Amino acid sequence: MRKKTPKVLNTKKNRDSQYTHSKFELPNLNKFIYENMQNRERSTDYNLLYRISKIMSTELKIKDRHINEITKPISEKQTKEVTLQFFKELDQELYEKAKKIIDGNSDIGFNMYMLDENEDFSKTKSDGMPVHTKIPCVFSRNGKSAVYMPYKGTIEDIYLLVHELSHTFDIGKNNNSTRNMLGEVTPACFETMLNQYLIEKGIATKEDTTNREMGRIVHYYDDAVETFAKLELIKIKEQQENITHKNLIEIQKKYGITNRQLSYVLKRLANSGSNVDYKARYMNALLIYPHYMEQYTENPQKAIRTLKEYSKQIKANNFENSLKTLGINPCIESIQKLVETTNRRIEILENKQSAITKNTWNQPDER
Incomplete structure (x- = not known):
């Protein structure tokens, strides 16, 4: 029996036609990879990132890469109210922290705004902080931090606000190597817990939340592929002066x-920043959040306490203790187990999508 070769990109055959050949020519590719090499952090274990990204790129099983955003309208006021009520039902302390930020009573600033098409994002305030940012983020500079929350007026804004506020739970005066590696785990966990809350309150449907989570998985999986591609090419460039066409064929x-899959990866690299670490943290979130969600399903209150302790360990720059807090043994062997847990999560979501689609088709035609 012929063994199937693992694929770095799980694109469906009927989607291959949308990927065109990349214009990322070899001189530019070599320059880009060199910049990534120069920008590596001393505190990051790139051998570990390589192993994680390789296993995730080749062993995660995603059948459908179709992404649907939730476009149902919601006001800025409702977004804030729903977000705060969500945190309140989870934990009083988290609610109070989030409320202080949104109300402007925290050391962490808060800016929520509708973007102007002609916005100049280079503008800064007198303290050096930006007036606005193009994407939601927690921005830190000169010892100050602020949540920047551009909104579109859809339910998606609730997810984004929950995501950014959850970043503030483990933020310190300075970024640290643990947060650099694991900083997206907490937001991914809170976003996933938000799913059930929105369903229970009638704000979103099971279809909405399932599709959104699968969309995030696809994005984070692609971040793993991008990370793996960078690290694989860095390994080649460390051994020889330039990456060649022969290397890409190998x-x-x-x-x-396939050629289309390679083209897709190269196009992602062409639009990527010259930093390996940034996308790796999203990859790590995909590796870990399904493990946490299994704990949350078993005992929600205990899981919330665990996540709060995890945030403290992140803030204190305790990498191993952060993982141990979540019940993860900080060793190479744990990666495979976590990938298996993530695949279980993906399978559950894809089964939900199939069931929803089947039920939709079986609905009587009301005319």
Whole structure:
């Protein structure tokens, strides 16, 4: 029996046609990879990132890469109210922290605004902080931090606000190496817990929340592929002066990648920043949050306490203790187990999508 070669990108055959050949020519690719090499952090374990990204890129099983955003309208006021009520039902302390930020009574600033098409994002305030940012984020500079929350007026804004506020739970005066690696885990957990809350309150449907979570998984999976591609190419460039077409062909053969899949990866690299660490943290979130959600399903209150303690360990820059707090043994062998847990989560979500689609087709035609 012929063994199937693992694929770095799980694109469906009927979607391959949308990927065109990348214009990321070899001189530019070599320059880009060199910049990534120069920007590596001393505190980051890139061998660990390589192993994680390789396993995730080749072993995560995603059948459908279709992404649907939730476009149902909601006001800015409602977004804030729903967000705060969500945190209140989870934990009083988290609610109070979030409320202080939104009400402007915290050391952490808060800016929620509708973007102007002609916005100049280079503008700064007198303290050096930006007036606005293009995407939601927690921005820190000169010892100050602020939540920037551009909104569109849809339910998606609730997810984004929950995401950014949850970042503030583990933020310190300075960024640290643990947060650099694991800083997206907490937001991913809170976003996923938000799903059930929105369903229970009638704000979103099971279809909405399932599709959104699968969309996030696809995005984070692609971040894993991008991270793996960078680290694989860095390994080549460390051994020789330039990456060649022959190297790319060898990578294709090694991982069973089609031309279109390779083109897609190169296009992502062409639009990526010259920093390995940034996308790796989203990859790590995809690796860990399903493990946490299994704990949350078993005992929600205990899981919330665990996540709060995890945030403290992140803030204190305790990498191993952060993982141990979540019940993860900080060793290489744990990666495979976490990937299996993530695959279980993906399978559950895809089964939900199939059931929803089936029920939709079976609905009587009301005319």
